[in-house]
Amino acid sequence: MATExxxxxxxxxxxxxxxxxxxxxxxxxxPYQKLxxxxxxxxxxxxxxxxxxxxxxxxxxHGIMLLCFKDTCQFCTKEQYGAYIREALSIRRGGNLxxxxxxxxxxxxxxxxxxxxxxxxxxxxxxxxxxxxxxxxELIVSVGRLDAPGRPVLYGTTDKFLRVFGLTTLDDLPKTxxxxxxxxxxxxxxxxxxxxxxxxxxxxxxxMTASAAEx
Numbered sequence: 001m002a003t004e005x006x007x008x009x010x011x012x013x014x015x016x017x018x019x020x021x022x023x024x025x026x027x028x029x030x031p032y033q034k035l036x037x038x039x040x041x042x043x044x045x046x047x048x049x050x051x052x053x054x055x056x057x058x059x060x061x062h063g064i065m066l067l068c069f070k071d072t073c074q075f076c077t078k079e080q081y082g083a084y085i086r087e088a089l090s091i092r093r094g095g096n097l098x099x100x101x102x103x104x105x106x107x108x109x110x111x112x113x114x115x116x117x118x119x120x121x122x123x124x125x126x127x128x129x130x131x132x133x134x135x136x137x138e139l140i141v142s143v144g145r146l147d148a149p150g151r152p153v154l155y156g157t158t159d160k161f162l163r164v165f166g167l168t169t170l171d172d173l174p175k176t177x178x179x180x181x182x183x184x185x186x187x188x189x190x191x192x193x194x195x196x197x198x199x200x201x202x203x204x205x206x207x208m209t210a211s212a213a214e215x
Contacts, residue, residue, distance in 0.1 A: 026074075027075075029073065035050075051068050053066050054168075065077075069162060072159065098133075101130045104123070104134060105140065105161070107122050108155050108157055113144065113154035140161070141158050
């Protein structure tokens with residue numbers, strides 16, 4: 001069985017340029033560990049260099065930017081050039097989130113980890129369809145289970161969520177003037193218990209039915 005010849009990589013004269021080239025060519029999030037293997041550096045040093053590259057691309061002279069996440073980094077275009085990219089490449093705009101999905105995503109992003117019962121309580125309507133839609137789009141994911149009767153699933157956002165919204169970490173989320181209730185463990189337990197007992201978590205939404213959750 002034929003084996004591929006071993007590739008002898010030459011010493012890298014410009015480590016930042018090497019990292020930049022690999023990440024750009026990949027087109028997807030590249031683990032710092034993989035970049036460390038290629039460059040011979042430690043993952044911490046690779047991440048430091050990636051963050052330095054990101055600062056270079058942050059100004060208005062570039063149409064792309066480097067997003068640095070906890071374990072990976074990725075190049076992406078800047079939002080203000082989206083319309084020009086779609087026009088030049090004949091990309092049809094689609095897949096926008098519905099209003100209800102955006103509500104659920106905001107609740108999860110600002111309060112995670114949260115149960116679906118907590119989401120329903122904040123919105124006042126059933127959110128099952130929106131939650132499943134966001135899971136299918138890989139914007140939220142199960143991150144564990146709450147220590148409560150029935151052990152309800154806890155949801156949090158994903159790295160794809162950060163990439164889609166051009167964020168590096170959750171700390172970059174814009175400040176909101178809407179006072180969402182904090183998802184404290186005690187309240188989560190209380191809401192989960194109510195859900196298990198079949199009690200309404202709609203918080204005074206008399207006459208409101210689950211059919212209003214998603215069109």
